[in-house]
Amino acid sequence: MYDPKSSKAEEFISHDEILASIEFAEQNKKNSNLIEQILEKAKMYKGLPHREALTLLLCEDNDLNKRLYSIARDIKDRFYGHRIVMFAPLYLSNYCINGCVYCPYHLKNKHISRRKLTQDEIRAEVIALQDMGHKRLALETGEHPLMNPIEYVLESIKTIYSIKHKNGAIRRVNVNIAATTVENYRKLKDAGIGTYILFQETYHKERYEQLHPTGPKSDYAYHTEAMDRAMDAGIDDVGCGVLFGLTDYRYDFTGILMHAEHLEAAKGVGPHTISVPRIRNADDIEASAFENGITDDQFEKIVAVLRIAVPYTGLIISTRESKAARERVLKVGVTQISGGSRTSVGGYVEPEPEDETSAQFDVVDTRTLDQVIHWLLDLGYIPSFCTACYREGRTGDRFMSLVKSGQIANCCQPNALMTLQEYLEDYASPETKEAGIRRISEELTRVPNEKIQKLASERLVSIANGERDFRF
Ligand code: SF4
Numbered sequence: 001m002y003d004p005k006s007s008k009a010e011e012f013i014s015h016d017e018i019l020a021s022i023e024f025a026e027q028n029k030k031n032s033n034l035i036e037q038i039l040e041k042a043k044m045y046k047g048l049p050h051r052e053a054l055t056l057l058l059c060e061d062n063d064l065n066k067r068l069y070s071i072a073r074d075i076k077d078r079f080y081g082h083r084i085v086m087f088a089p090l091y092l093s094n095y096c097i098n099g100c101v102y103c104p105y106h107l108k109n110k111h112i113s114r115r116k117l118t119q120d121e122i123r124a125e126v127i128a129l130q131d132m133g134h135k136r137l138a139l140e141t142g143e144h145p146l147m148n149p150i151e152y153v154l155e156s157i158k159t160i161y162s163i164k165h166k167n168g169a170i171r172r173v174n175v176n177i178a179a180t181t182v183e184n185y186r187k188l189k190d191a192g193i194g195t196y197i198l199f200q201e202t203y204h205k206e207r208y209e210q211l212h213p214t215g216p217k218s219d220y221a222y223h224t225e226a227m228d229r230a231m232d233a234g235i236d237d238v239g240c241g242v243l244f245g246l247t248d249y250r251y252d253f254t255g256i257l258m259h260a261e262h263l264e265a266a267k268g269v270g271p272h273t274i275s276v277p278r279i280r281n282a283d284d285i286e287a288s289a290f291e292n293g294i295t296d297d298q299f300e301k302i303v304a305v306l307r308i309a310v311p312y313t314g315l316i317i318s319t320r321e322s323k324a325a326r327e328r329v330l331k332v333g334v335t336q337i338s339g340g341s342r343t344s345v346g347g348y349v350e351p352e353p354e355d356e357t358s359a360q361f362d363v364v365d366t367r368t369l370d371q372v373i374h375w376l377l378d379l380g381y382i383p384s385f386c387t388a389c390y391r392e393g394r395t396g397d398r399f400m401s402l403v404k405s406g407q408i409a410n411c412c413q414p415n416a417l418m419t420l421q422e423y424l425e426d427y428a429s430p431e432t433k434e435a436g437i438r439r440i441s442e443e444l445t446r447v448p449n450e451k452i453q454k455l456a457s458e459r460l461v462s463i464a465n466g467e468r469d470f471r472f
Protein backbone atom coordinates (compact mmCIF):
# COMPACT_ATOMS: atom_id res chain seq x y z
CA MET A 1 0.00 0.00 0.00
CA TYR A 2 1.33 3.46 -0.95
CA ASP A 3 2.22 5.56 2.08
CA PRO A 4 4.69 8.46 1.67
CA LYS A 5 5.20 8.61 5.44
CA SER A 6 6.01 4.92 5.85
CA SER A 7 9.55 3.91 6.80
CA LYS A 8 9.32 0.86 4.49
CA ALA A 9 10.84 1.21 1.04
CA GLU A 10 8.11 -0.73 -0.71
CA GLU A 11 5.42 1.48 0.81
CA PHE A 12 6.94 4.90 0.12
CA ILE A 13 8.15 3.78 -3.33
CA SER A 14 5.01 1.89 -4.26
CA HIS A 15 5.30 -0.16 -7.44
CA ASP A 16 1.51 -0.06 -7.93
CA GLU A 17 1.39 3.72 -7.50
CA ILE A 18 4.16 4.16 -10.07
CA LEU A 19 2.39 1.90 -12.58
CA ALA A 20 -0.90 3.70 -11.97
CA SER A 21 0.87 7.06 -12.44
CA ILE A 22 2.38 5.92 -15.74
CA GLU A 23 -1.03 4.73 -16.93
CA PHE A 24 -2.62 8.04 -15.86
CA ALA A 25 0.07 10.12 -17.57
CA GLU A 26 -0.09 8.06 -20.78
CA GLN A 27 -3.88 8.45 -20.90
CA ASN A 28 -3.65 12.18 -20.31
CA LYS A 29 -0.61 13.15 -22.34
CA LYS A 30 -2.87 14.74 -24.97
CA ASN A 31 -5.38 16.13 -22.48
CA SER A 32 -4.63 19.82 -22.98
CA ASN A 33 -7.17 21.00 -20.40
CA LEU A 34 -5.55 18.97 -17.67
CA ILE A 35 -2.01 19.89 -18.78
CA GLU A 36 -2.91 23.58 -18.80
CA GLN A 37 -4.20 23.24 -15.25
CA ILE A 38 -0.96 21.55 -14.20
CA LEU A 39 1.06 24.31 -15.85
CA GLU A 40 -0.98 26.95 -14.01
CA LYS A 41 -0.19 25.17 -10.76
CA ALA A 42 3.49 24.98 -11.75
CA LYS A 43 3.53 28.76 -12.07
CA MET A 44 2.90 29.05 -8.32
CA TYR A 45 6.54 27.86 -7.93
CA LYS A 46 5.60 25.43 -5.18
CA GLY A 47 6.38 22.21 -6.98
CA LEU A 48 4.21 19.39 -8.30
CA PRO A 49 3.34 15.90 -7.09
CA HIS A 50 4.79 12.97 -8.99
CA ARG A 51 1.70 12.11 -11.02
CA GLU A 52 1.23 15.61 -12.38
CA ALA A 53 4.95 15.95 -13.06
CA LEU A 54 4.94 12.71 -15.04
CA THR A 55 1.96 13.92 -17.06
CA LEU A 56 3.98 16.99 -18.03
CA LEU A 57 6.97 14.82 -18.86
CA LEU A 58 4.92 12.79 -21.33
CA CYS A 59 2.97 15.75 -22.79
CA GLU A 60 3.17 15.67 -26.59
CA ASP A 61 1.73 19.08 -27.43
CA ASN A 62 4.41 21.43 -28.79
CA ASP A 63 2.82 24.64 -27.57
CA LEU A 64 2.25 23.29 -24.08
CA ASN A 65 5.81 21.97 -24.03
CA LYS A 66 7.11 25.42 -24.94
CA ARG A 67 5.21 26.83 -21.96
CA LEU A 68 6.60 24.08 -19.78
CA TYR A 69 10.18 24.97 -20.72
CA SER A 70 9.49 28.64 -20.18
CA ILE A 71 8.20 27.95 -16.63
CA ALA A 72 11.27 25.82 -15.90
CA ARG A 73 13.54 28.69 -17.03
CA ASP A 74 11.54 31.17 -14.92
CA ILE A 75 11.89 29.02 -11.83
CA LYS A 76 15.59 28.63 -12.43
CA ASP A 77 16.04 32.36 -12.84
CA ARG A 78 13.87 33.20 -9.83
CA PHE A 79 15.55 30.85 -7.35
CA TYR A 80 19.07 30.44 -8.73
CA GLY A 81 19.69 33.51 -10.90
CA HIS A 82 22.64 32.87 -13.22
CA ARG A 83 24.63 31.00 -10.58
CA ILE A 84 26.10 27.55 -11.20
CA VAL A 85 27.81 25.85 -8.27
CA MET A 86 31.06 24.03 -9.12
CA PHE A 87 32.37 20.80 -7.61
CA ALA A 88 34.75 17.94 -8.36
CA PRO A 89 34.61 14.23 -7.54
CA LEU A 90 37.53 12.67 -5.66
CA TYR A 91 37.86 8.89 -5.94
CA LEU A 92 39.52 7.40 -2.85
CA SER A 93 39.34 3.69 -3.60
CA ASN A 94 37.89 1.41 -6.25
CA TYR A 95 37.90 -1.76 -4.16
CA CYS A 96 34.34 -3.00 -4.09
CA ILE A 97 32.52 -6.17 -3.07
CA ASN A 98 29.33 -5.42 -4.95
CA GLY A 99 28.29 -6.80 -8.29
CA CYS A 100 26.63 -3.80 -9.98
CA VAL A 101 26.45 -4.82 -13.62
CA TYR A 102 26.74 -1.24 -14.95
CA CYS A 103 29.94 -0.31 -13.06
CA PRO A 104 33.50 -1.46 -13.87
CA TYR A 105 34.42 -1.54 -10.16
CA HIS A 106 32.22 -4.60 -9.63
CA LEU A 107 33.89 -7.44 -7.77
CA LYS A 108 34.22 -9.82 -10.72
CA ASN A 109 36.18 -7.38 -12.87
CA LYS A 110 39.65 -8.91 -12.48
CA HIS A 111 41.60 -6.93 -15.06
CA ILE A 112 40.92 -3.43 -13.80
CA SER A 113 43.70 -2.14 -11.56
CA ARG A 114 42.56 -1.69 -7.97
CA ARG A 115 43.84 1.15 -5.91
CA LYS A 116 43.22 2.82 -2.59
CA LEU A 117 44.80 6.18 -1.84
CA THR A 118 46.99 6.58 1.24
CA GLN A 119 46.57 9.75 3.30
CA ASP A 120 49.70 11.16 1.62
CA GLU A 121 48.26 10.40 -1.80
CA ILE A 122 44.97 12.06 -0.77
CA ARG A 123 46.98 15.12 0.24
CA ALA A 124 48.59 15.22 -3.22
CA GLU A 125 45.22 14.83 -4.98
CA VAL A 126 43.64 17.55 -2.87
CA ILE A 127 46.51 19.95 -3.52
CA ALA A 128 46.08 19.28 -7.26
CA LEU A 129 42.35 20.04 -6.89
CA GLN A 130 43.03 23.17 -4.84
CA ASP A 131 45.49 24.32 -7.49
CA MET A 132 42.70 24.06 -10.06
CA GLY A 133 40.53 26.23 -7.80
CA HIS A 134 38.07 23.71 -6.38
CA LYS A 135 36.50 24.30 -2.96
CA ARG A 136 33.79 21.63 -2.90
CA LEU A 137 34.42 17.90 -3.32
CA ALA A 138 32.32 14.78 -3.62
CA LEU A 139 34.20 11.80 -2.16
CA GLU A 140 33.64 8.48 -3.89
CA THR A 141 34.61 4.98 -2.76
CA GLY A 142 33.52 1.47 -3.58
CA GLU A 143 32.00 -0.63 -0.79
CA HIS A 144 34.58 -2.80 0.92
CA PRO A 145 34.47 -3.33 4.69
CA LEU A 146 38.14 -4.33 4.87
CA MET A 147 39.72 -1.96 2.35
CA ASN A 148 37.43 1.06 2.77
CA PRO A 149 35.97 0.85 6.29
CA ILE A 150 34.22 3.89 7.75
CA GLU A 151 37.39 4.74 9.72
CA TYR A 152 39.27 5.16 6.43
CA VAL A 153 36.60 7.51 5.09
CA LEU A 154 36.59 9.53 8.34
CA GLU A 155 40.38 9.81 8.39
CA SER A 156 40.34 10.92 4.76
CA ILE A 157 37.76 13.64 5.46
CA LYS A 158 39.92 14.91 8.31
CA THR A 159 42.96 14.96 6.05
CA ILE A 160 41.10 16.84 3.33
CA TYR A 161 39.77 19.56 5.63
CA SER A 162 43.22 20.02 7.17
CA ILE A 163 45.06 20.84 3.93
CA LYS A 164 45.85 24.52 3.46
CA HIS A 165 47.95 25.07 0.38
CA LYS A 166 48.60 28.63 -0.85
CA ASN A 167 45.12 30.23 -0.86
CA GLY A 168 43.47 26.87 -1.43
CA ALA A 169 41.03 25.12 0.89
CA ILE A 170 38.38 22.48 0.53
CA ARG A 171 35.45 24.00 2.35
CA ARG A 172 32.79 21.37 1.85
CA VAL A 173 33.25 17.62 1.55
CA ASN A 174 30.20 15.77 0.29
CA VAL A 175 30.34 12.03 0.63
CA ASN A 176 29.07 9.34 -1.72
CA ILE A 177 29.58 6.01 0.02
CA ALA A 178 27.49 2.86 0.25
CA ALA A 179 24.34 2.65 2.34
CA THR A 180 25.34 2.16 5.96
CA THR A 181 24.10 2.17 9.56
CA VAL A 182 22.72 5.07 11.61
CA GLU A 183 25.83 4.80 13.77
CA ASN A 184 28.14 5.28 10.79
CA TYR A 185 26.03 8.14 9.46
CA ARG A 186 26.42 9.81 12.86
CA LYS A 187 30.19 9.48 12.50
CA LEU A 188 30.03 11.11 9.08
CA LYS A 189 27.91 13.92 10.49
CA ASP A 190 30.44 14.45 13.30
CA ALA A 191 33.25 14.54 10.73
CA GLY A 192 31.57 17.60 9.19
CA ILE A 193 30.37 16.29 5.86
CA GLY A 194 28.21 18.48 3.64
CA THR A 195 25.73 16.35 1.71
CA TYR A 196 25.44 12.59 1.98
CA ILE A 197 24.94 11.37 -1.58
CA LEU A 198 23.60 7.98 -2.55
CA PHE A 199 22.21 7.12 -5.94
CA GLN A 200 19.30 4.76 -6.01
CA GLU A 201 20.34 3.69 -9.55
CA THR A 202 16.78 2.42 -10.18
CA TYR A 203 13.63 2.38 -8.06
CA HIS A 204 12.26 -0.68 -9.88
CA LYS A 205 12.81 -3.44 -7.31
CA GLU A 206 12.90 -6.40 -9.66
CA ARG A 207 15.23 -4.61 -12.05
CA TYR A 208 17.32 -3.40 -9.12
CA GLU A 209 17.81 -6.98 -7.99
CA GLN A 210 18.88 -8.08 -11.49
CA LEU A 211 21.38 -5.22 -11.71
CA HIS A 212 22.78 -5.91 -8.22
CA PRO A 213 23.05 -9.70 -8.12
CA THR A 214 25.63 -9.92 -5.33
CA GLY A 215 27.00 -7.98 -2.38
CA PRO A 216 25.33 -5.88 0.31
CA LYS A 217 23.97 -3.44 -2.26
CA SER A 218 21.66 -6.20 -3.53
CA ASP A 219 19.33 -5.48 -0.56
CA TYR A 220 16.82 -3.10 -2.18
CA ALA A 221 15.09 -2.08 1.05
CA TYR A 222 18.34 -1.38 2.94
CA HIS A 223 19.59 0.75 0.06
CA THR A 224 16.31 2.60 -0.50
CA GLU A 225 15.86 3.37 3.20
CA ALA A 226 19.43 4.69 3.57
CA MET A 227 18.45 8.36 3.38
CA ASP A 228 16.02 7.86 6.26
CA ARG A 229 18.83 6.43 8.39
CA ALA A 230 21.16 9.26 7.37
CA MET A 231 18.56 11.82 8.40
CA ASP A 232 17.84 9.96 11.64
CA ALA A 233 21.57 10.32 12.35
CA GLY A 234 21.31 14.09 11.98
CA ILE A 235 22.55 14.52 8.40
CA ASP A 236 20.25 17.25 7.09
CA ASP A 237 21.36 17.41 3.49
CA VAL A 238 20.99 14.29 1.38
CA GLY A 239 21.52 13.93 -2.36
CA CYS A 240 19.44 11.46 -4.39
CA GLY A 241 19.93 10.27 -7.95
CA VAL A 242 19.03 7.62 -10.49
CA LEU A 243 21.14 6.29 -13.32
CA PHE A 244 18.98 6.92 -16.36
CA GLY A 245 19.22 4.10 -18.86
CA LEU A 246 18.86 1.20 -16.42
CA THR A 247 15.04 1.09 -16.47
CA ASP A 248 12.10 2.73 -18.19
CA TYR A 249 12.77 6.42 -17.54
CA ARG A 250 9.10 7.04 -16.72
CA TYR A 251 9.42 4.63 -13.79
CA ASP A 252 12.59 6.15 -12.32
CA PHE A 253 11.44 9.71 -12.86
CA THR A 254 8.32 8.93 -10.83
CA GLY A 255 10.34 6.99 -8.27
CA ILE A 256 12.75 9.80 -7.56
CA LEU A 257 9.93 12.29 -7.03
CA MET A 258 8.20 9.82 -4.69
CA HIS A 259 11.44 9.52 -2.77
CA ALA A 260 11.58 13.32 -2.44
CA GLU A 261 7.93 13.39 -1.32
CA HIS A 262 8.66 10.67 1.22
CA LEU A 263 11.61 12.54 2.77
CA GLU A 264 9.53 15.69 2.99
CA ALA A 265 6.58 13.83 4.53
CA ALA A 266 8.54 11.62 6.91
CA LYS A 267 11.55 13.79 7.81
CA GLY A 268 10.25 17.30 7.16
CA VAL A 269 12.75 18.16 4.43
CA GLY A 270 13.23 16.88 0.89
CA PRO A 271 16.55 16.06 -0.78
CA HIS A 272 19.11 18.85 -0.98
CA THR A 273 20.12 17.75 -4.46
CA ILE A 274 19.08 15.36 -7.21
CA SER A 275 21.67 14.06 -9.67
CA VAL A 276 20.71 13.00 -13.16
CA PRO A 277 23.48 10.83 -14.59
CA ARG A 278 22.98 8.75 -17.73
CA ILE A 279 24.71 5.42 -18.20
CA ARG A 280 28.10 5.63 -19.94
CA ASN A 281 30.72 3.30 -21.34
CA ALA A 282 33.55 2.21 -19.02
CA ASP A 283 36.14 -0.58 -18.82
CA ASP A 284 33.96 -3.70 -19.25
CA ILE A 285 30.68 -1.81 -19.50
CA GLU A 286 29.00 -1.15 -22.84
CA ALA A 287 26.26 1.43 -22.33
CA SER A 288 24.47 0.31 -25.51
CA ALA A 289 23.85 -3.09 -23.90
CA PHE A 290 21.27 -1.40 -21.68
CA GLU A 291 17.99 -1.04 -23.52
CA ASN A 292 16.51 1.92 -21.73
CA GLY A 293 18.80 4.70 -22.93
CA ILE A 294 17.22 8.13 -23.22
CA THR A 295 17.71 10.70 -25.96
CA ASP A 296 19.06 14.22 -25.40
CA ASP A 297 15.52 15.57 -25.89
CA GLN A 298 14.09 13.27 -23.22
CA PHE A 299 16.98 14.14 -20.95
CA GLU A 300 16.39 17.87 -21.31
CA LYS A 301 12.71 17.42 -20.59
CA ILE A 302 13.41 15.32 -17.48
CA VAL A 303 15.58 18.14 -16.13
CA ALA A 304 12.98 20.80 -16.98
CA VAL A 305 10.15 18.91 -15.30
CA LEU A 306 12.27 18.14 -12.24
CA ARG A 307 13.03 21.87 -12.04
CA ILE A 308 9.28 22.53 -11.95
CA ALA A 309 8.42 19.64 -9.60
CA VAL A 310 11.11 20.33 -6.96
CA PRO A 311 11.99 24.03 -7.35
CA TYR A 312 14.07 24.14 -4.15
CA THR A 313 16.26 21.14 -4.87
CA GLY A 314 19.65 21.56 -6.54
CA LEU A 315 20.01 19.60 -9.80
CA ILE A 316 23.44 18.16 -10.58
CA ILE A 317 25.06 17.05 -13.79
CA SER A 318 28.53 15.58 -14.18
CA THR A 319 31.20 15.37 -16.86
CA ARG A 320 29.51 12.20 -18.13
CA GLU A 321 27.65 14.59 -20.39
CA SER A 322 29.03 16.43 -23.41
CA LYS A 323 29.46 20.18 -23.53
CA ALA A 324 26.42 20.42 -25.83
CA ALA A 325 24.17 18.29 -23.58
CA ARG A 326 25.28 20.23 -20.51
CA GLU A 327 24.52 23.53 -22.21
CA ARG A 328 20.95 22.41 -22.90
CA VAL A 329 20.17 21.27 -19.37
CA LEU A 330 21.86 24.25 -17.72
CA LYS A 331 19.26 26.48 -19.39
CA VAL A 332 16.27 24.57 -18.08
CA GLY A 333 17.21 23.55 -14.59
CA VAL A 334 20.67 22.29 -13.66
CA THR A 335 22.27 24.28 -10.83
CA GLN A 336 25.47 22.41 -10.06
CA ILE A 337 28.12 20.92 -12.34
CA SER A 338 31.52 19.31 -12.03
CA GLY A 339 34.50 20.54 -14.02
CA GLY A 340 37.98 19.24 -14.80
CA SER A 341 36.94 15.89 -13.29
CA ARG A 342 38.98 12.69 -13.13
CA THR A 343 36.97 9.58 -12.43
CA SER A 344 39.81 7.22 -11.55
CA VAL A 345 41.60 6.74 -8.23
CA GLY A 346 44.61 9.08 -8.14
CA GLY A 347 43.65 10.66 -11.47
CA TYR A 348 44.33 14.29 -10.55
CA VAL A 349 48.03 13.66 -9.89
CA GLU A 350 48.57 11.01 -12.55
CA PRO A 351 46.00 11.13 -15.34
CA GLU A 352 45.66 7.66 -16.84
CA PRO A 353 46.51 6.91 -20.47
CA GLU A 354 43.22 6.62 -22.36
CA ASP A 355 43.77 3.00 -23.39
CA GLU A 356 44.41 1.81 -19.81
CA THR A 357 41.53 3.46 -18.13
CA SER A 358 40.25 2.28 -14.78
CA ALA A 359 37.82 5.17 -14.52
CA GLN A 360 34.35 4.52 -13.16
CA PHE A 361 32.90 5.98 -16.34
CA ASP A 362 34.21 7.69 -19.45
CA VAL A 363 34.37 11.43 -19.00
CA VAL A 364 32.83 13.06 -22.07
CA ASP A 365 33.47 16.68 -21.13
CA THR A 366 37.24 16.60 -20.78
CA ARG A 367 37.86 20.34 -20.63
CA THR A 368 39.93 21.88 -17.85
CA LEU A 369 38.20 23.72 -15.03
CA ASP A 370 39.43 27.04 -16.44
CA GLN A 371 37.89 26.21 -19.83
CA VAL A 372 34.60 25.24 -18.19
CA ILE A 373 34.56 28.47 -16.14
CA HIS A 374 35.26 30.57 -19.22
CA TRP A 375 32.53 28.76 -21.16
CA LEU A 376 30.01 29.35 -18.34
CA LEU A 377 30.92 33.04 -18.24
CA ASP A 378 30.47 33.33 -22.00
CA LEU A 379 27.03 31.72 -21.68
CA GLY A 380 26.03 34.37 -19.12
CA TYR A 381 26.37 32.27 -15.95
CA ILE A 382 28.23 32.97 -12.72
CA PRO A 383 30.34 29.98 -11.74
CA SER A 384 30.15 29.82 -7.94
CA PHE A 385 32.50 28.13 -5.48
CA CYS A 386 30.24 28.99 -2.58
CA THR A 387 30.02 26.64 0.40
CA ALA A 388 28.59 29.16 2.86
CA CYS A 389 25.34 27.52 3.97
CA TYR A 390 26.83 24.43 5.44
CA ARG A 391 29.56 26.44 7.16
CA GLU A 392 26.96 28.83 8.60
CA GLY A 393 24.82 25.91 9.80
CA ARG A 394 22.17 26.64 7.19
CA THR A 395 21.25 23.03 6.45
CA GLY A 396 18.06 20.95 6.29
CA ASP A 397 14.88 22.87 7.16
CA ARG A 398 16.82 26.06 8.08
CA PHE A 399 18.18 26.07 4.55
CA MET A 400 14.81 25.23 2.99
CA SER A 401 12.93 27.98 4.82
CA LEU A 402 15.49 30.54 3.65
CA VAL A 403 15.11 29.27 0.08
CA LYS A 404 11.32 29.26 0.26
CA SER A 405 11.24 32.83 1.59
CA GLY A 406 13.36 33.98 -1.38
CA GLN A 407 15.92 35.50 1.03
CA ILE A 408 18.57 33.03 -0.07
CA ALA A 409 19.32 35.30 -3.06
CA ASN A 410 20.90 37.76 -0.62
CA CYS A 411 23.36 35.03 0.32
CA CYS A 412 23.86 33.10 -2.93
CA GLN A 413 24.40 36.03 -5.26
CA PRO A 414 27.10 37.90 -3.26
CA ASN A 415 28.73 34.62 -2.23
CA ALA A 416 28.87 33.48 -5.84
CA LEU A 417 30.48 36.75 -6.90
CA MET A 418 33.01 36.73 -4.05
CA THR A 419 34.05 33.11 -4.57
CA LEU A 420 34.30 33.70 -8.31
CA GLN A 421 36.52 36.69 -7.60
CA GLU A 422 38.75 34.46 -5.44
CA TYR A 423 38.97 31.99 -8.30
CA LEU A 424 39.84 34.73 -10.79
CA GLU A 425 42.56 36.13 -8.54
CA ASP A 426 44.19 32.81 -7.69
CA TYR A 427 43.66 30.34 -10.55
CA ALA A 428 42.16 31.79 -13.73
CA SER A 429 43.91 32.33 -17.04
CA PRO A 430 44.14 36.04 -18.07
CA GLU A 431 41.26 35.63 -20.58
CA THR A 432 38.99 33.97 -18.03
CA LYS A 433 39.88 36.62 -15.47
CA GLU A 434 38.92 39.39 -17.84
CA ALA A 435 35.59 37.76 -18.70
CA GLY A 436 34.90 37.06 -15.01
CA ILE A 437 35.55 40.58 -13.81
CA ARG A 438 33.15 41.90 -16.43
CA ARG A 439 30.52 39.43 -15.29
CA ILE A 440 30.93 40.32 -11.63
CA SER A 441 30.33 44.02 -12.22
CA GLU A 442 27.21 43.22 -14.28
CA GLU A 443 25.84 40.85 -11.65
CA LEU A 444 26.51 42.87 -8.50
CA THR A 445 23.36 44.94 -9.08
CA ARG A 446 21.30 41.75 -8.91
CA VAL A 447 21.93 41.39 -5.17
CA PRO A 448 18.43 42.31 -3.93
CA ASN A 449 19.34 43.93 -0.58
CA GLU A 450 21.14 47.25 -1.05
CA LYS A 451 23.15 47.05 2.15
CA ILE A 452 24.39 43.57 1.26
CA GLN A 453 25.15 44.76 -2.26
CA LYS A 454 27.33 47.56 -0.87
CA LEU A 455 29.08 45.27 1.58
CA ALA A 456 29.70 42.71 -1.18
CA SER A 457 31.20 45.41 -3.34
CA GLU A 458 33.64 46.34 -0.54
CA ARG A 459 34.54 42.73 0.02
CA LEU A 460 35.25 42.23 -3.68
CA VAL A 461 37.83 44.99 -3.39
CA SER A 462 39.31 43.29 -0.30
CA ILE A 463 39.58 40.01 -2.21
CA ALA A 464 41.41 41.75 -5.05
CA ASN A 465 43.75 43.06 -2.34
CA GLY A 466 44.52 39.58 -1.08
CA GLU A 467 41.92 38.84 1.61
CA ARG A 468 39.95 35.57 1.39
CA ASP A 469 36.96 33.61 2.63
CA PHE A 470 34.18 36.15 3.15
CA ARG A 471 30.63 34.88 3.25
CA PHE A 472 27.04 35.89 3.85
FE1 SF4 B 1 30.84 -0.75 -6.25
FE2 SF4 B 1 29.50 1.54 -6.44
FE3 SF4 B 1 30.52 0.41 -8.61
FE4 SF4 B 1 28.48 -0.72 -7.43
S1 SF4 B 1 28.44 1.31 -8.40
S2 SF4 B 1 30.33 -1.78 -8.17
S3 SF4 B 1 28.87 -0.23 -5.27
S4 SF4 B 1 31.68 1.23 -6.90
Ligand code: SF4
Pocket residue numbers: 085384386387388389390408411412413415
Ligand atom coordinates in the same frame (compact mmCIF):
# COMPACT_ATOMS: atom_id res chain seq x y z
FE1 SF4 C 1 24.55 27.20 -1.90
FE2 SF4 C 1 24.09 28.49 0.37
FE3 SF4 C 1 26.10 29.26 -1.15
FE4 SF4 C 1 23.59 29.72 -1.88
S1 SF4 C 1 24.65 30.61 -0.11
S2 SF4 C 1 25.23 28.88 -3.19
S3 SF4 C 1 22.56 27.90 -1.17
S4 SF4 C 1 25.94 27.27 -0.16
